[in-house]
Amino acid sequence: xxxxxxxxxxxxxxxxxxxxxxxxxxxxxxxxxxxxxxxxxxxxxxxxxxxxxxxxxxxxxxxxxxxxxxxxxxxxxxxxxxxxxxxxxxxxxxxxxxxxxxxxxxxxxxxxxxxxxxxxxxxxxxxxxxxxxxxxxxxxxxxxxxxxxxxxxxxxxxxxxxxxxxxxxxxxxxxxxxxxxxxxxxxxxxxxxxxxxxxxxxxxxxxxxxxxxxxxxxxxxxxxxxxxxxxxxxxxxxxxxxxxxxxxxxxxxxxxxxxxxxxxxxxxxxxxxxxxxxxxxxxxxxxxxxxxxxxxxxxxxxxxxxxxxxxxxxxxxxxxxxxxxxxxxxxxxxxxxxxxxxxxxxxxx
Amino acid sequence: xxxxxxxxxxxxxxxxxxxxxxxxxxxxxxxxxxxxxxxxxxxxxxxxxxxxxxxxxxxxxxxxxxxxxxxxxxxxxxxxxxxxxxxxxxxxxxxxxxxxxxxxxxxxxxxxxxxxxxxxxxxxxxxxxxxxxxxxxxxxxxxxxxxxxxxxxxxxxxxxxxxxxxxxxxxxxxxxxxxxxxxxxxxxxxxxxxxxxxxxxxxxxxxxxxxxxxxxxxxxxxxxxxxxxxxxxxxxxxxxxxxxxxxxxxxxxxxxxxxxxxxxxxxxxxxxxxxxxxxxxxxxxxxxxxxxxxxxxxxxxxxxxxxxxxxxxxxxxx
Numbered sequence: 001x002x003x004x005x006x007x008x009x010x011x012x013x014x015x016x017x018x019x020x021x022x023x024x025x026x027x028x029x030x031x032x033x034x035x036x037x038x039x040x041x042x043x044x045x046x047x048x049x050x051x052x053x054x055x056x057x058x059x060x061x062x063x064x065x066x067x068x069x070x071x072x073x074x075x076x077x078x079x080x081x082x083x084x085x086x087x088x089x090x091x092x093x094x095x096x097x098x099x100x101x102x103x104x105x106x107x108x109x110x111x112x113x114x115x116x117x118x119x120x121x122x123x124x125x126x127x128x129x130x131x132x133x134x135x136x137x138x139x140x141x142x143x144x145x146x147x148x149x150x151x152x153x154x155x156x157x158x159x160x161x162x163x164x165x166x167x168x169x170x171x172x173x174x175x176x177x178x179x180x181x182x183x184x185x186x187x188x189x190x191x192x193x194x195x196x197x198x199x200x201x202x203x204x205x206x207x208x209x210x211x212x213x214x215x216x217x218x219x220x221x222x223x224x225x226x227x228x229x230x231x232x233x234x235x236x237x238x239x240x241x242x243x244x245x246x247x248x249x250x251x252x253x254x255x256x257x258x259x260x261x262x263x264x265x266x267x268x269x270x271x272x273x274x275x276x277x278x279x280x281x282x283x284x285x286x287x288x289x290x291x292x293x294x295x296x297x298x299x300x301x302x303x304x305x306x307x308x309x310x311x312x313x314x315x316x317x318x319x320x321x322x323x324x325x326x327x328x329x330x331x332x333x334x335x336x337x338x339x340x341x342x343x344x345x346x347x348x349x
Numbered sequence: 350x351x352x353x354x355x356x357x358x359x360x361x362x363x364x365x366x367x368x369x370x371x372x373x374x375x376x377x378x379x380x381x382x383x384x385x386x387x388x389x390x391x392x393x394x395x396x397x398x399x400x401x402x403x404x405x406x407x408x409x410x411x412x413x414x415x416x417x418x419x420x421x422x423x424x425x426x427x428x429x430x431x432x433x434x435x436x437x438x439x440x441x442x443x444x445x446x447x448x449x450x451x452x453x454x455x456x457x458x459x460x461x462x463x464x465x466x467x468x469x470x471x472x473x474x475x476x477x478x479x480x481x482x483x484x485x486x487x488x489x490x491x492x493x494x495x496x497x498x499x500x501x502x503x504x505x506x507x508x509x510x511x512x513x514x515x516x517x518x519x520x521x522x523x524x525x526x527x528x529x530x531x532x533x534x535x536x537x538x539x540x541x542x543x544x545x546x547x548x549x550x551x552x553x554x555x556x557x558x559x560x561x562x563x564x565x566x567x568x569x570x571x572x573x574x575x576x577x578x579x580x581x582x583x584x585x586x587x588x589x590x591x592x593x594x595x596x597x598x599x600x601x602x603x604x605x606x607x608x609x610x611x612x613x614x615x616x617x618x619x620x621x622x623x624x625x626x627x628x629x630x631x632x633x634x635x636x637x638x639x640x641x642x643x644x645x646x647x648x649x650x651x652x653x654x655x656x657x658x659x660x661x662x663x664x665x666x667x
Binding site: 041045048069070071072073074128131132133134135136137138139154157158159160161162165166169170172173176177180181182183184209210212226227229230232233234236237239240241243244245246247248250251252254255258259262263265266267269270272273274276277278280281283284285287288291292294295298299306309310313314316317318320321322323324325326327 | 354357358361373374375376377378395396397398412414415416417419438440480481484485486488489491508515516538539541542543544545546547552553555556559560563564566567568569570571573574575577578579580581582584585588589592593595596597599600601603604606607608610611612614615617618619621622625626628629632635636638641642643644645646647
């Protein structure tokens with residue numbers, strides 16, 4: 001036993017002399033007695049045990065998956081929880097957040113969040129990212145967000161170097177292709193959703209071609225605006241459009257006011273005409289009825305009736321008329337018979 | 350106890366001694382063994398623990414994943430002499446580590462070679478192409494009807510379908526560049542045009558064009574408004590006149606019919622004795638005489654006839 005101890009101590013001495021200060025800082029070579037050598041050795045063993053134990057387990061967080069490599073080769077992918085592995089660096093673990101939805105921003109950056117209440121954005125602009133050409137060769141400023149998730153951690157780590165950067169490059173390329181295939185005015189107004197959908201599909205297709213384990217969740221367009229120098233002109237167009245609507249509305253309003261009024265007036269004129277017609281016919285009927293009645297009586301005694309009617313008429317008329325002149329055939333001037341008007345004046349005086 | 354410790358210790362020692370004879374190839378790597386500068390054996394693509402002759406053999410590791418390449422922004426004139434800024438991006442991988450090692454040594458070397466190759470191909474192809482071709486794609490499909498509604502000034506920019514389009518150009522760039530890379534041991538996976546923009550001076554011009562385009566659209570909206578307004582008012586006038594004249598016509602018709610009816614009634618009735626009618630209406634017209642009328646009676650009219658006859662009678666009595 002003590003023989004063995006001595007041997008080990010000698011060996012240890014040799015080893016620490018050779019590799020001392022090299023690996024692990026296991027302790028300086030201490031020349032000395034067996035007990036002391038044993039103590040150092042125990043320390044080293046303890047060190048190994050601690051290292052071995054501490055490198056034999058790991059925990060995986062709920063949103064993560066762990067990729068375990070043994071001598072550099074992937075051997076398993078583990079779910080969240082506590083796991084064991086071979087110690088001393090034989091097994092290496094890389095954790096990838098597969099459940100977390102990540103975000104890349106183009107043309108702007110979220111600077112931070114205000115107590116989770118609202119996000120505020122960096123005032124800095126990134127025109128290189130956001131300025132692009134539309135199909136009619138106009139400049140347009142498009143800001144967008146790509147949300148993605150790592151669907152396959154092994155592919156994400158080992159099929160492509162820096163897949164996030166590739167996602168960035170491809171997003172920019174695809175967005176410019178999609179916007180370049182539209183008119184500027186469409187991009188600003190009606191085509192937003194179509195562009196976002198199209199871009200998502202194409203980015204996803206590119207990621208699938210690289211087989212890099214990235215799943216694109218959504219592409220969302222944020223601010224889509226014409227360049228600042230052109231903005232006032234765009235506002236002018238909007239104002240002009242409003243003005244057009246206003247003018248049309250005013251004219252329509254006037255028409256709506258006047259036409260019903262004219263229709264009413266027309267109906268009134270018609271009713272009046274109908275009233276006139278009824279009146280006229282009734283009048284005719286009435287007068288003729290009277291005439292017919294008189295005529296019947298007249299015919300029974302024509303001479304008397306005629307004379308009576310004549311005289312009655314004169315009786316009725318004479319008091320009213322201003323003056324009556326009697327004219328005799330063969331006489332030069334009119335012969336005043338009586339001055340009815342003058343006598344009436346005298347009477348009234 | 351001591352024996353176990355000793356064995357453990359010897360094992361560790363063995364590992365340390367064997368260390369130079371072992372090497373690990375990572376999942377992301379491929380490796381080549383080099384002996385005194387000379388490559389030895391096959392490419393080691395399988396990840397895991399591998400062995401070599403210690404001290405005399407050296408391991409060269411190469412990434413086997415797809416790697417990004419990003420070019421500098423270069424200013425290129427298009428076929429239409431517009432200067433644009435082009436930024437291309439590419440993906441590549443080391444397909445033949447041996448050739449790669451021999452021709453470009455490492456990634457930094459590869460990068461400079463790729464810079465040269467891709468930049469020149471991009472320049473060649475862009476400068477032989479119109480800007481529209483670069484911006485639009487083969488599935489370009491612009492509905493001309495939407496132009497009139499939303500107001501794009503047609504004429505300044507032709508809106509034809511591109512002959513090749515962006516994807517075809519990218520494919521051409523890839524094909525031309527990929528021809529040159531196999532001798533470097535590199536496989537070019539794709540080349541894409543990341544950014545295309547006008548240079549500043551052209552940009553200012555384009556912005557001016559956009560402003561004037563917008564202004565002409567605004568002007569068109571305004572005159573459209575005036576036009577529509579006048580149209581509506583004209584339509585209104587037409588309708589008003591129609592309504593009024595129609596009403597007048599109908600009213601006149603109604604009155605006319607009534608007059609005719611009345612005339613017929615009068616005619617039928619008075620026709621029975623026209624002489625009496627004339628007498629009666631003459632008498633009636635007397636009734637309408639006023640205070641300023643002077644009535645002239647003939648001395649031999651009926652009114653006086655009886656005066657005359659009474660005088661004669663009294664004379665004859667006397």
